Amino acid sequence: MNYEFLFAQLEQHARAIESLARGISTEHARMKPNADAWSILEVINHLYDEEQFDFRVRLDIILHRPAEPFPPINPTGWVTEKKYNERDLETSLQNFMDERAKSLRWLSGLHAPNWESSITNQFGSVTAGEMFCAWVAHDVLHLRQLVELHYALVQQNAAPYVLEYAGEW
Secondary structure (H helix, E strand, O other): OOHHHHHHHHHHHHHHHHHHHOOOOHHHHHOOOOOOOOOHHHHHHHHHHHHHHOHHHHHHHHHHOOOOOOOOOOHHHHHHHOOHHHOOHHHHHHHHHHHHHHHHHHHHOOOOOOOOOEEEEOOEEEEHHHHHHHHHHHHHHHHHHHHHHHHHHHHHHHOOOOOHHHOOO
């Protein structure tokens, strides 16, 4: 595992996520292309909660307290339970950025972590290295989602014009 590369990706992803959310109107931040989709605001708040309650916490458990169970989380349920789409985008984005900064400081403070440390639970066996890599990959999944939401915003605001000349989406 190339830790330095992946750590740098977590830093860069935070800036990319911030860039994709800054300057978006409240109306556009709350827009959903369809009933099953998340809005930009929901994605940002999901990332904030994942940063607080999922990856950092669970990686810490694998590395330092493997006998301890993972605390329960409900990422998809929290979207509606915590009313993500009713929140303020700027506040939500700053919350995520602050929490990511805490995560990066925490990761920087790890001394010779054993990436092969593992835990077995309801998800099967997972190593610290797998959890760390999944954290980075999770960002990429949501970066893709944010880009898709931006494309949907362009489509919505371009009507009645079509975007075919731009290339295949």
